[in-house]
Amino acid sequence: PATSMEELVSLCKRRGFIFQGSEIYGGLQGFYDYGPLGVELKNNIKAAWWRTNVYERDDMEGLDASIIMHRMVLRHSGHEATFSDPMVDNKKNGKRYRLDHLVKDQKADVQAKVAELMGADPENFAALVAALNANSAQASQALKDAGVRDPFSGEVGDWTEPRPFNMMFKTTIGPVADDDSYGYLRPETAQGIFTNFKNVVDSTSRRLPFGIAQIGKAFRNEITPRNFIFRVRELEQMEIEFFCTPGTDEEWHEHWLEQRLKWWEAQGVPRSKIEILDVPKEDLAHYSKRTYDLMYDYPTLGHEEIEGIANRTDFDLGSHTKAQGELGIQARVDENLDSVAKLTIPHPETNKPVVPFVIEPSAGVDRAMLAVLSEAFTKETLENGSERIVLKLRPHLAPIKVAVIPLARNREEITSVARAIKAELQGLGLGRVLYEDSGNIGKAYRRHDEVGTPFCVTVDFDTVGKGEDPNLTDTVTVRDRDTLGQERVKISELSGWIRERLR
Numbered sequence: 063p064a065t066s067m068e069e070l071v072s073l074c075k076r077r078g079f080i081f082q083g084s085e086i087y088g089g090l091q092g093f094y095d096y097g098p099l100g101v102e103l104k105n106n107i108k109a110a111w112w113r114t115n116v117y118e119r120d121d122m123e124g125l126d127a128s129i130i131m132h133r134m135v136l137r138h139s140g141h142e143a144t145f146s147d148p149m150v151d152n153k154k155n156g157k158r159y160r161l162d163h164l165v166k167d168q169k170a171d172v173q174a175k176v177a178e179l180m181g182a183d184p185e186n187f188a189a190l191v192a193a194l195n196a197n198s199a200q201a202s203q204a205l206k207d208a209g210v211r212d213p214f215s216g217e218v219g220d221w222t223e224p225r226p227f228n229m230m231f232k233t234t235i236g237p238v239a240d241d242d243s244y245g246y247l248r249p250e251t252a253q254g255i256f257t258n259f260k261n262v263v264d265s266t267s268r269r270l271p272f273g274i275a276q277i278g279k280a281f282r283n284e285i286t287p288r289n290f291i292f293r294v295r296e297l298e299q300m301e302i303e304f305f306c307t308p309g310t311d312e313e314w315h316e317h318w319l320e321q322r323l324k325w326w327e328a329q330g331v332p333r334s335k336i337e338i339l340d341v342p343k344e345d346l347a348h349y350s351k352r353t354y355d356l357m358y359d360y361p362t363l364g365h366e367e368i369e370g371i372a373n374r375t376d377f378d379l380g381s382h383t384k385a386q387g388e389l390g391i392q393a394r395v396d397e398n399l400d401s402v403a404k405l406t407i408p409h410p411e412t413n414k415p416v417v418p419f420v421i422e423p424s425a426g427v428d429r430a431m432l433a434v435l436s437e438a439f440t441k442e443t444l445e446n447g448s449e450r451i452v453l454k455l456r457p458h459l460a461p462i463k464v465a466v467i468p469l470a471r472n473r474e475e476i477t478s479v480a481r482a483i484k485a486e487l488q489g490l491g492l493g494r495v496l497y498e499d500s501g502n503i504g505k506a507y508r509r510h511d512e513v514g515t516p517f518c519v520t521v522d523f524d525t526v527g528k529g530e531d532p533n534l535t536d537t538v539t540v541r542d543r544d545t546l547g548q549e550r551v552k553i554s555e556l557s558g559w560i561r562e563r564l565r
């Protein structure tokens with residue numbers, strides 16, 4: 063695995079996985095562009111998630127809802143009122159920080175001092191943040207008295223009281239910018255699932271329990287985007303809302319925790335690198351009864367959230383439904399006089415309409431990408447003493463499955479065979495197969511090691527009967543990324559050989 067974020071960032075840029083957004087105009091903080099290999103890896107991760115959670119289950123439907131949503135959706139979901147992070151300003155230079163990030167960035171002694179001034183346990187960061195959030199006047203004083211420095215200027219700051227900053231992006235809809243003509247870019251894909259609950263139930267005749275899965279972009283105006291693609295303002299999520307009968311929710315919660323850990327393992331992210339955080343009551347989101355955060359051990363950052371698996375109870379459907387009073391909703395929900403739909407489903411035993419409970423496994427695609435890359439990243443010293451970087455990606459995730467390399471790029475008899483092989487392998491539908499005649503073979507191998515291509519197929523003079531060994535006619539050399547082993551394979555058997563190993 064990677065030992066630092068820096069080596070990952072450098073590989074991603076060098077080989078075309080990830081670029082800074084709007085780079086030629088100086089870049090835009092918190093936005094990234096996925097390059098030629100990044101888009102393949104990202105698509106492969108999403109496809110693997112979809113395969114496992116939609117195709118291989120019989121209790122799941124898919125959805126692709128719109129990104130811009132009616133403001134009423136985000137009002138009744140609770141996001142207008144509560145989707146905010148505490149922010150503090152440095153009065154000396156106007157810089158703004160997310161409160162917990164600011165404290166986390168301080169030296170240990172300064173952090174300990176803040177904790178002491180707040181009367182909080184210096185060993186328990188979450189408790190310290192909770193204390194800071196609970197008392198903003200005291201927090202401002204503690205930041206000043208402890209000598210908290212501005213990470214930007216390096217100098218001791220003059221800190222305001224922390225205040226909530228709503229992270230939703232608001233945008234005007236239509237040609238007239240009046241008070242009512244705005245909507246929000248969704249801050250999570252989940253809301254599109256809740257608002258389509260009735261459509262999906264009515265069109266598929268689903269009964270409890272069943273889930274709806276969605277992959278898509280979400281937008282959060284993070285106060286301090288940072289750590290490469292770990293915390294961005296435009297992100298992508300893979301979310302499931304799994305609807306179940308009230309009372310069975312805790313069991314389903316455990317089921318999903320297990321399923322999700324298994325899936326990460328199959329992507330090359332082992333259980334041993336993921337800590338399961340049973341989120342303390344006081345840190346739970348407004349909708350949650352219980353949440354497991356999967357904390358992956360990122361290089362440089364340490365354990366940080368890669369996925370949250372929340373029991374959202376009947377809060378969301380209960381908040382978005384009409385006729386709330388008749389439905390026996392268990393969560394505390396605000397009155398809704400705007401919705402026109404009753405979001406219920408027959409109870410499997412009584413057949414009476416019920417608002418189901420929801421278990422939500424919610425994973426970030428960008429954070430998944432970072433973890434997958436980090437686990438695959440390998441530095442090896444070869445027998446001849448030289449070092450190579452190799453991405454040991456699971457084959458189903460590799461951006462390029464096979465590179466087909468003609469040993470001489472100007473010899474028609476060789477290039478025509480190589481092109482025919484590329485076309486045949488491409489036709490297997492395994493993903494991208496690259497015809498690669500860009501330079502010398504050693505360099506091509508090195509590049510494909512670094513981007514994780516499982517196999518390189520080389521067409522040489524022997525292949526076309528013009529080499530030393532006539533027995534090698536109609537065979538190619540296949541080089542294995544991980545073992546570096548080279549094997550001569552008959553062209554007629556190549557498709558089967560590759561298919562077997564890339565499955």
Ligand code: ATP
Pocket residue numbers: 282284291292293294295297298299367368369370424425426427428429
């Ligand atoms: P954090 O505490 O790190 O801000 P969160 O608890 O707000 O994350 P959730 O609301 O649970 O995150 O979102 C579900 C998932 O979406 C996260 O586990 C993460 O993988 C991803 N995610 C959330 N915010 C971001 C972001 N700003 N950049 C990249 N991925 C994100």
